[in-house]
Amino acid sequence: MNLSAVEETIVAISTPPGAGGIGIIRMSGSRSVEFIQGIFTPKSPTCSYKSHRFYYGHIHHPLDGKLLDEVMVVTMKAPNSYTREDVVEIHCHGSFLLLQNILDTIVSQGATLAAPGEFTKRAFLNGRIDLTRAEAVIDILSAKTRKGIDLAQEQLAGALYRQIEPVQKSLTQMRAVVEVAIDFPDEDLDIVDRQKLSAQLEAEVKAPLMKLLGNVSRGRLYREGISLVIVGRPNVGKSSLLNTLLQEERALVTAIPGTTRDSIEEIIDIEGVPVRIIDTAGIRSGAEEVEELGIMRTKELMNKADLVLFLIDGSTSLSREDNALFQEVSHKPVLTVVNKSDLYSGPRQEVTLCQDGRWVEISAKSQLGIDALRKAIFEKITGGKEQWEENGCSPNLRHKVALQKAISASGSAIETLNTGLTNDLIAVDLQECLDCLGEIVGETTTDDILDVVFEQFCLGK
Numbered sequence: 001m002n003l004s005a006v007e008e009t010i011v012a013i014s015t016p017p018g019a020g021g022i023g024i025i026r027m028s029g030s031r032s033v034e035f036i037q038g039i040f041t042p043k044s045p046t047c048s049y050k051s052h053r054f055y056y057g058h059i060h061h062p063l064d065g066k067l068l069d070e071v072m073v074v075t076m077k078a079p080n081s082y083t084r085e086d087v088v089e090i091h092c093h094g095s096f097l098l099l100q101n102i103l104d105t106i107v108s109q110g111a112t113l114a115a116p117g118e119f120t121k122r123a124f125l126n127g128r129i130d131l132t133r134a135e136a137v138i139d140i141l142s143a144k145t146r147k148g149i150d151l152a153q154e155q156l157a158g159a160l161y162r163q164i165e166p167v168q169k170s171l172t173q174m175r176a177v178v179e180v181a182i183d184f185p186d187e188d189l190d191i192v193d194r195q196k197l198s199a200q201l202e203a204e205v206k207a208p209l210m211k212l213l214g215n216v217s218r219g220r221l222y223r224e225g226i227s228l229v230i231v232g233r234p235n236v237g238k239s240s241l242l243n244t245l246l247q248e249e250r251a252l253v254t255a256i257p258g259t260t261r262d263s264i265e266e267i268i269d270i271e272g273v274p275v276r277i278i279d280t281a282g283i284r285s286g287a288e289e290v291e292e293l294g295i296m297r298t299k300e301l302m303n304k305a306d307l308v309l310f311l312i313d314g315s316t317s318l319s320r321e322d323n324a325l326f327q328e329v330s331h332k333p334v335l336t337v338v339n340k341s342d343l344y345s346g347p348r349q350e351v352t353l354c355q356d357g358r359w360v361e362i363s364a365k366s367q368l369g370i371d372a373l374r375k376a377i378f379e380k381i382t383g384g385k386e387q388w389e390e391n392g393c394s395p396n397l398r399h400k401v402a403l404q405k406a407i408s409a410s411g412s413a414i415e416t417l418n419t420g421l422t423n424d425l426i427a428v429d430l431q432e433c434l435d436c437l438g439e440i441v442g443e444t445t446t447d448d449i450l451d452v453v454f455e456q457f458c459l460g461k
Contacts, residue, residue: 009035010114010122011106013099014460020094025102026460027111028119032088033075035109038062039102040073040090051077059090059102062109068102069093083119084126117457121450124442131442131453132160135396138456139223147272148222151394159393161441163212168437170204175430181423192426198417205433206410212395213403219394225267225274226381229301231329232311233321237339240364241311242266242279245374271378278305299328307381308334310353314361315343318353326353335360335380337373342366398453399440406436 009029015022027035033049042057049055052074059068072091081087092098107113115121117138124134136155143149174197181191230238245268264279278301302308308329312322326334336354342363351359360376362369395403413429438444 007031008112009110010118011035011103011111012114012119012460013096013103014089015094015099016458017096018094019096023092023094023096023099024460025090025092025099025106026114026119027088027106028081028083028085028114028122029111030086031110032086035106035111036073036075036088036090038109039068039105040071042073049075051075051080054091059092059105061105068105069098079126079128082128083122084128085122114459115454116459117454117461120457120461121454124450130158130161131445131450132164132399132440133158134442135398135453137461138453139396141458141461142223144225144267144274145222145269145272147269148274150272151219151222155393160212160395160399163208163393164437164441167205167208168434170200171430171434171437174200175427175434178423178427178430182427192423194417194420198414201410201414201417206407206414209403209407209410212393213400213407215393216395216397216400216403219396221273221381222394223396225276226306227276227278227301227304228307228309228377229278229280229305230309230311231280231302231325233313233319233325236311236313237364238279238311239264241309241337241339241362242277244364244367244370245277270374273378273381275377275381302329302332305332307377308332309377310334310336311339312336312351312353313340314338315340322353330355333380335376337362339364341368395440398449402436402439406433409433409436 007030009027009031011025011027014024014026037049039059039062040055040057041060042055044055044057047055047057054072054074056072057070059071060066061068069092074089074091076082076087076089078085078087090102092102103113120129120134120137123129124131133156136152139152139155140149143152177197178192184191230241232238242264246266266277268275268277280301310326310329312318326336334355336351336359338351338359338361340363341361342365358376360369360373362373364370409429409432413426413433416425416429435444439449442450
């Protein structure tokens with residue numbers, strides 16, 4: 001279905017709610033220019049609405065002529081626009097009430113309110129972008145770190161598509177050879193060189209798809225990040241560590257044990273990974289009722305966390321509470337952190353409450369060892385693998401499912417070739433692999449999947 005033929009012209013506010021210097025309303029569809037002409041009075045009497053030019057003027061209500069706002073209007077004529085349809089943007093003052101008034105006025109003229117992501121969906125359906133690039137737009141809007149934005153920009157520039165396209169071309173060529181063999185079964189010449197085709201499938205299809213599949217975890221990490229919970233006895237410095245990592249006084253810090261009664265959450269950037277760091281109530285026995293509720297909350301967060309920072313006081317000996325608490329969290333990935341390193345001198349005794357024999361010594365108060373801690377956190381969540389370096393693209397979980405199916409189909413094709421089964425079965429496996437890759441870029445994607453993808457967008461995009 002090509003939305004260029006659809007009569008509906010959609011409209012939405014494209015800037016987020018709240019006050020701002022500028023607010024933008026966007027229209028897309030064949031009647032966009034007609035609708036703007038009905039409410040916009042340009043300052044220049046010779047306004048011709050040339051494409052990609054701004055025009056200054058005022059928006060008036062079409063019924064009573066009431067002035068709504070002083071604005072700049074730009075038209076972008078098809079196909080040189082985001083949606084490949086006629087697009088009009090109104091740049092006005094950033095009052096949400098004002099934006100809503102102008103939006104209501106345009107709707108009253110016959111425009112339709114856009115659904116979430118409908119502008120980008122039209123760009124996809126009109127062939128301007130493939131589905132991987134459309135999903136990259138979501139990633140840009142939701143990125144929490146500079147690294148997340150960089151990966152999304154690579155995707156928007158076609159990083160994943162460029163990895164998929166040569167595999168599709170190889171599969172298409174292989175399938176054409178097999179189809180010829182099916183069409184001419186009585187030829188004496190053996191058209192399909194099974195050994196060569198099997199090797200080609202392994203090298204040009206299965207191997208690159210496996211490499212892409214290996215990047216899924218990387219992509220998910222930089223998109224979604226992890227949750228990290230700071231756990232320890234009262235007064236070991238959990239809130240001080242949170243403040244140090246954030247470089248701001250986010251949590252109250254006192255010498256009184258049990259100051260933190262509830263969890264405090266913030267997002268920090270560690271080597272491009274968004275880390276949702278959670279300061280929790282210290283766990284101890286004999287706590288009063290409100291503090292006990294905080295301890296219960298801490299235990300819930302411990303069980304849900306991707307990584308636990310187990311904080312101990314380096315200026316004192318390990319206690320039974322330290323031992324008991326470590327046993328509670330040891331089933332999770334744990335990074336042991338010895339705090340208050342500035343309060344002791346000489347060699348440190350061996351720390352036994354740690355995983356893999358590793359711990360990090362810091363002073364949250366003096367900010368000693370914080371860079372080493374950040375590095376240790378990154379290594380813990382990535383496994384220290386070199387694969388986390390730059391390598392082009394980062395498939396998401398939807399892509400993962402399709403890649404797994406494509407790899408399975410390519411494996412079946414290789415097995416079919418090696419066991420001497422018929423060319424018809426080889427063709428079926430090759431086509432299934434092609435369909436799975438087509439699902440990734442949007443060539444064979446069902447409407448249900450498209451709906452799921454585009455409903456993740458905000459309005460106006």
